[in-house]
Structure formats: C-alpha cells, structure tokens
Amino acid sequence: MTRYIIRRLLAAIPTLLAMLTMVFVLVRLVPGDAAMAMLGDQASEASLSALRARLGLDQPIGVQYLAFLRDMLGGNFGVSMSSGRPVLEEVARVLPYTLELTAASIIIGAIFGLPLGMVAALYRNAWPDYVSRILSLTGLSFPGFVSGILMLLAFAVYLRWFPVMSIASDNIVDHLRNLALPALNLGLIMTAYITRVTRSSMLNVLGEDYIRTARAKGVPPRRLIMRHGLRNALIPVVTVVGLYFGTLIGNSVLVELVFTRPGLGKLILGALQARDYTLLQGLMVIFASFVILVNILTDLIYAVVDPRVSYS
Amino acid sequence: MTALLDIRGLTTEFRVNGRWHAAIQDVDLSLAANETLAVVGESGSGKSVTALSTLRLLPQAGARIGRGEILFEGRDLAKLSERQMAKVRGNDIAMIFQEPMTSLNPTMTVGDQIAEVLMIHRGMSHGAALNEARDLLDEVRVPDPARRVTEYPHQFSGGMRQRAMIAIALACRPKVLLADEPTTALDVTVQHQVLTLLDDLKRERGMGVIFITHNLGVVAQIADRVAVMYAGEIVETADCTRLFANPAHPYTEALLRAMPRVDRRADTLEPIPGSVPSITGRPAGCYFAPRCGYARPECGHHPVLGPISGAGGSDHQARCILRAKAEEAA
Ligand SMILES: Nc1ncnc2c1ncn2[C@@H]1O[C@H](COP(=O)(O)OP(=O)(O)OP(=O)(O)O)[C@@H](O)[C@H]1O
Ligand code: SF4
Ligand SMILES: [Mg+2]
Numbered sequence: 001m002t003r004y005i006i007r008r009l010l011a012a013i014p015t016l017l018a019m020l021t022m023v024f025v026l027v028r029l030v031p032g033d034a035a036m037a038m039l040g041d042q043a044s045e046a047s048l049s050a051l052r053a054r055l056g057l058d059q060p061i062g063v064q065y066l067a068f069l070r071d072m073l074g075g076n077f078g079v080s081m082s083s084g085r086p087v088l089e090e091v092a093r094v095l096p097y098t099l100e101l102t103a104a105s106i107i108i109g110a111i112f113g114l115p116l117g118m119v120a121a122l123y124r125n126a127w128p129d130y131v132s133r134i135l136s137l138t139g140l141s142f143p144g145f146v147s148g149i150l151m152l153l154a155f156a157v158y159l160r161w162f163p164v165m166s167i168a169s170d171n172i173v174d175h176l177r178n179l180a181l182p183a184l185n186l187g188l189i190m191t192a193y194i195t196r197v198t199r200s201s202m203l204n205v206l207g208e209d210y211i212r213t214a215r216a217k218g219v220p221p222r223r224l225i226m227r228h229g230l231r232n233a234l235i236p237v238v239t240v241v242g243l244y245f246g247t248l249i250g251n252s253v254l255v256e257l258v259f260t261r262p263g264l265g266k267l268i269l270g271a272l273q274a275r276d277y278t279l280l281q282g283l284m285v286i287f288a289s290f291v292i293l294v295n296i297l298t299d300l301i302y303a304v305v306d307p308r309v310s311y312s
Numbered sequence: 313m314t315a316l317l318d319i320r321g322l323t324t325e326f327r328v329n330g331r332w333h334a335a336i337q338d339v340d341l342s343l344a345a346n347e348t349l350a351v352v353g354e355s356g357s358g359k360s361v362t363a364l365s366t367l368r369l370l371p372q373a374g375a376r377i378g379r380g381e382i383l384f385e386g387r388d389l390a391k392l393s394e395r396q397m398a399k400v401r402g403n404d405i406a407m408i409f410q411e412p413m414t415s416l417n418p419t420m421t422v423g424d425q426i427a428e429v430l431m432i433h434r435g436m437s438h439g440a441a442l443n444e445a446r447d448l449l450d451e452v453r454v455p456d457p458a459r460r461v462t463e464y465p466h467q468f469s470g471g472m473r474q475r476a477m478i479a480i481a482l483a484c485r486p487k488v489l490l491a492d493e494p495t496t497a498l499d500v501t502v503q504h505q506v507l508t509l510l511d512d513l514k515r516e517r518g519m520g521v522i523f524i525t526h527n528l529g530v531v532a533q534i535a536d537r538v539a540v541m542y543a544g545e546i547v548e549t550a551d552c553t554r555l556f557a558n559p560a561h562p563y564t565e566a567l568l569r570a571m572p573r574v575d576r577r578a579d580t581l582e583p584i585p586g587s588v589p590s591i592t593g594r595p596a597g598c599y600f601a602p603r604c605g606y607a608r609p610e611c612g613h614h615p616v617l618g619p620i621s622g623a624g625g626s627d628h629q630a631r632c633i634l635r636a637k638a639e640e641a642a
Binding site: 124207208209210212213214215216217218219220221227228231232235305306307308 | 367369371373394395398399400401402403406407409411414415416417418419420428429432433464466477480
C-alpha cells in the first residue's frame with residue numbers, strides 16, 4: 001500500500017509541472033505586465049520598474065520560470081500585494097469554510113443520491129425512475145448560483161428560516177444554520193449528479209453475470225442489491241465524484257458569493273478586484289494542487305473498494 | 313423411475329424489436345435422481361435458455377416464460393414467488409454457468425462467495441461456512457485451498473474459476489445440478505478430472521445432472537440419456553448408447569458425422585453446412601429443413617416429437633416427418 005501511494009505521488013509530478021507552467025504562462029499573458037496591471041496605466045515609469053525589480057520581472061524569462069518553480073514547489077507563495085499577509089496564511093484562513101461546504105454537499109449528495117439512483121435503477125422505466133430522472137435533470141441544468149438565489153429568496157427572505165448573510169459565529173447551531181442553505185444548494189446539485197451516476201452504474205452491474213450467479217445461489221433480494229449490486233456499482237461513483245471535485249469547488253466559490261459566505265470565493269473576488277497578482281497566482285497553484293491531491297485520494301479509495309486494483 | 317425434475321411444454325420468449333419471439337418452445341425434459349441427462353446442440357439451439365428458464369434466471373426485462381410447467385418433486389416452480397424461488401435456488405437446484413470468467417463477483421473473495429450460499433441455506437456462521445468452503449475447494453481439486461479461499465476471482469485462472477463455480481453449485485448438495493458447459497474453460501486433463509468428480513458426486517449423492525454441452529465425446533463418456541436440441545426444440549431424445557448407435561433424426565445424424573473421433577481421420581469430418589436460424593428467422597415447417605439432406609415437400613409441415621420403435625425401451629423419440637412415416641409403415 002505504501003509503495004502504491006508513493007507510486008501515485010510520483011506519477012503526479014508531471015501533472016504538477018504542467019499545471020505550474022500553465023499558471024506561469026497565464027500570469028505572463030496579462031496585458032502589459034503584472035506590474036502595470038497592479039499599479040494601473042497611470043503609474044510612473046520609475047515606480048513600475050521598481051515593482052518589476054521587486055517581482056523579478058526584469059530577469060530573463062528562463063530565470064523567472066526557474067525561480068517561479070522553486071518558489072511554488074517550496075511552498076513559498078509570497079505575500080499578498082493587497083493585504084501584506086503571506087498568501088498561504090490568507091488561503092489557510094478561508095479554506096476550511098470552502099472545504100466544509102464542499103464536504104457537506106458531497107455528504108448530502110451521497111445521502112440522497114445513492115438511494116435515489118438505486119431506486120431508479122431497480123424500477124427502471126417505471127414512475128420512480130421517471131421522477132428521479134426529471135429531478136436530476138432539473139438539478140443539473142440549473143446553474144448553482146441561480147438556484148442559490150431562488151433558495152435565498154424562499155427560505156431566508158420570505159420564510160426567514162435561515163440567515164440571509166453568513167455571520168461568523170462560534171456557536172455551533174448558528175454555524176450550522178449558516179452552512180445549511182449553501183450546503184443544501186450545492187448538495188442538491190450533487191444529489192442530481194450522484195443519482196445519475198449511481199443509476200447508470202447500478203444498471204450496468206445488475207446486468208452482470210455475477211448478479212445472475214448470486215440469484216442462482218438463492219441470495220435474497222435485499223442482500224443481492226446491497227452486497228452484490230451496490231458494492232460494485234459504487235466503484236464508478238467514487239471515481240466520478242472524485243473527478244467532479246474540481247468543478248465542485250468552482251461551484252462552491254460562486255455559491256459562497258451568492259450567500260456572502262467567507263471562503264475561497266470571497267478571497268478570489270477580492271484578489272481580482274485588487275489586481276492582487278501574487279494572491280491570484282498562489283490561489284491558482286494551491287487550488288490546482290488540491291485537485292491533483294483529491295484525484296490521488298480517489299485512486300486510493302478506488303484501490304480499497306476494488307480488489308482488482310493492485311497496490312504493487 | 314419417478315422424475316425428480318419434470319419440465320413440460322416449456323416455452324420461453326424474448327422481446328426483440330418490440331415483438332416476442334420464442335427462443336425455446338414446447339420443451340419436455342425429465343430427469344431422475346442419479347441420472348445424467350445431456351442436452352446437446354449447436355450454438356444458439358436454446359440449451360442455456362432451457363437451463364436458465366428452469367431456475368427462472370432469465371433477464372428480468374425483455375424475457376418471459378410463455379407456457380409450461382417446471383415440476384420439481386411435484387411442485388411447479390413456474391408458479392412460485394421470487395422469494396420462494398430463492399429458497400430453491402442453490403439449495404435444491406444449483407447451476408454452473410457457461411461463463412466462468414464473468415460469473416464470480418469481483419469484489420468478494422472466492423471463499424466468501426462459496427460461504428454465502430451455506431450461510432443462506434444452512435444458516436451456518438461465517439467461520440463455519442468458510443471452513444466448509446475450503447473443504448469444497450479441496451474437493452473440486454483447487455490446490456492450496458486454505459490460501460485460495462482468501463483470494464479474489466481475478467487471482468484465479470479460468471479453470472480455477474470454473475472449479476470455484478462448481479464448488480458454489482455443490483455447496484448445499486443440491487438434488488439437481490444444471491451444468492452449462494462446465495468444462496469449456498478447462499484443458500483436457502482437468503476436464504477429465506472435473507467430469508469424473510461430477511460423476512462421483514452424482515453417484516454418492518444420487519444427484520440428477522442436466523449436462524449441457526456441444527461436445528459429443530463428453531456426452532458418450534458421462535450421459536445416461538441425451539436430448540438433442542435444434543432451434544429451440546427437442547428434436548430427439550434417447551438413451552445415450554441408443555442415440556449413438558441408432559440416431560433417428562437427420563440433425564443428430566449430422567451432428568455425429570461432424571463429431572471428431574479417434575477412429576476416424578480428421579479430414580473425413582463433415583461439418584453441417586449452414587447455421588441454426590435465429591429466433592426471429594425460423595422457417596415455416598421443419599426448422600431443420602433448409603439444412604436437411606432428406607428434406608421433402610412434406611417437410612413444410614411442422615413435425616411433432618414422436619416415438620421411435622426399437623430395442624431397448626420406448627423412450628426414444630424424434631421430431632421428423634419422414635421418420636414418423638417410416639414408423640407408421642412399419
Ligand atoms: N437475452 C436474450 N435476448 C434475445 N435473444 C436471446 C437472449 N438470450 C438468448 N437469446 C437467443 O436465444 C437462442 C438460444 O440461445 P442459447 O443461449 O440458449 O443457446 P445455446 O444453445 O446455449 O448456445 P451456446 O452453445 O452458444 O451456448 C439464441 O438464438 C439466442 O440468440
Ligand atoms: S422433417 Fe424433413 S426436413 Fe425435417 S428433419 Fe425430417 S426429413 Fe429433414
Ligand atoms: Mg449456452
């Protein structure tokens with residue numbers, strides 16, 4: 001197992017390098033240059049070149065690239081231009097909020113999506129299947145922020161069950177009340193997604209020869225579905241949810257803005273408005289590394305669920 | 313002999329392009345305890361569908377048993393609920409499938425898959441069932457069974473999976489075993505071992521075996537009686553020795569001529585020209601007529617399964633208009 005983990009980590013290195021190179025190129029593609037983007041086109045030539053020197057932008061491109069790689073790989077993301085605090089600290093401060101939101105939405109998605117998908121598969125082309133298909137199609141075709149605004153209007157403004165704006169609170173009940181609406185909003189999208197993947201995966205599995213073998217053994221229906229069906233159907237679900245993770249964080253960012261929740265969303269918006277290019281660059285790298293890490297984790301879970309994946 | 317399993321008029325249909333077509337029709341089979349009945353026929357003749365229908369294991373959508381009775385110890389399985397049927401499956405009647413590579417659950421150890429059937433029908437504890445599973449693997453000649461019970465199917469070769477399937481099927485000592493090509497994945501020596509094993513078990517336990525194969529050499533070795541299937545129908549049934557000595561149906565005759573034998577050179581084999589018609593394209597009249605060397609205009613009527621007289625009992629039957637005429641004349 002340890003060796004498998006090491007192998008997976010090593011295999012991630014090229015991806016990581018490609019990602020870093022892309023961030024590097026993207027940042028250089030900013031019209032004018034980063035210094036001008038930050039100081040504005042009214043800035044004096046002297047202050048521009050001072051900033052360029054500070055950012056190392058006066059160096060040859062190859063040198064810049066190597067310095068960039070060295071900094072990023074060393075976890076040295078620099079200091080936010082707007083707040084003056086280290087980028088890592090800025091991100092670490094808000095990341096738990098975003099992670100909490102994504103985790104909650106995956107949990108909600110699993111709680112509702114797995115049973116819905118299974119029922120849809122078991123009652124294929126009967127009314128439970130149609131209902132679940134319509135629900136998941138609706139859930140998937142609404143952009144998250146649109147349904148978020150609708151939910152805000154309904155539950156926070158009209159019914160007043162939940163706060164309209166999140167206010168940081170140490171009280172666990174308030175904390176959960178703050179989390180509830182955004183988590184439900186993303187959770188519904190997740191439910192729609194997991195329902196759909198579970199349904200098709202379950203349908204595939206139910207057609208497998210080994211399900212017929214289990215029936216031939218006299219395995220009763222409930223056990224047939226749970227032990228022989230679901231266990232195998234979960235393998236693709238885990239993979240697909242893992243692959244979806246990057247998109248999910250992207251959605252969280254939008255939803256955070258709709259619900260004025262602290263988190264990566266607010267940080268990114270702030271960085272954009274302030275043209276805080278070190279922060280943006282750091283955010284991109286951290287975010288992408290995170291997605292790579294989640295993909296590795298998915299592979300590990302996969303290896304645990306599926307005995308055919310060999311660790312060696 | 314009283315029948316352990318008595319299948320009468322069994323007709324199974326599949327839905328193809330929105331219409332129901334019979335894959336097997338009016339199949340009559342009876343099996344006594346301690347008897348091996350071989351079902352033979354080319355690919356697509358309906359052997360597997362017959363076995364799957366008997367245990368009601370057809371796909372849940374797009375397949376149905378149209379007519380017929382499946383009497384097991386006098387009880388009609390066709391009328392049982394799914395829950396009652398589950399009590400019969402794996403316990404009274406077990407099946408070995410034709411597809412050893414895909415018929416085992418990839419996320420369960422082989423030991424657990426054998427143990428499961430014992431836990432369900434015998435109410436055994438997991439530990440006791442696993443011990444028994446190990447003994448069963450030993451019984452089907454899987455080497456190093458103590459290690460093998462903890463392994464997953466992908467760690468087993470095709471032949472080993474086939475034996476694991478056999479172990480699952482035999483775990484509860486069923487009264488009837490439906491063995492669908494149980495030796496296809498095995499090399500000749502192992503095939504021989506497995507056949508001997510099945511034969512021993514049959515004798516020891518008085519088990520009835522329906523043995524599906526297209527290998528007539530195997531049939532000669534193990535069968536007491538033979539049913540020949542063509543295009544979803546039984547076209548001939550007889551004692552094993554009698555069938556080989558006096559085939560009554562032109563299709564059986566053709567199968568025998570196409571059979572490789574040690575006393576014949578390979579180049580004298582006569583493969584049967586043409587192929588089995590699909591379930592949507594069966595000809596009117598005798599289904600075998602397009603490939604039959606004896607076909608006449610009368611063969612445009614669909615023949616029934618009729619008795620063939622001769623030494624050694626009356627249970628020789630064939631489905632051929634010419635044979636029926638010859639019988640009448642005699
Ligand atoms: N699920 C299905 N849907 C439609 N047609 C089917 C289905 N299963 C089997 N058939 C058809 O029923 C006929 C009999 O098939 P069956 O599998 O019983 O043949 P077989 O005698 O077992 O052949 P083989 O020696 O290749 O195993 C074939 O024409 C086949 O195409
Ligand atoms: S009925 Fe006619 S076509 Fe059919 S097997 Fe007999 S002789 Fe051949
Ligand atoms: Mg078959």
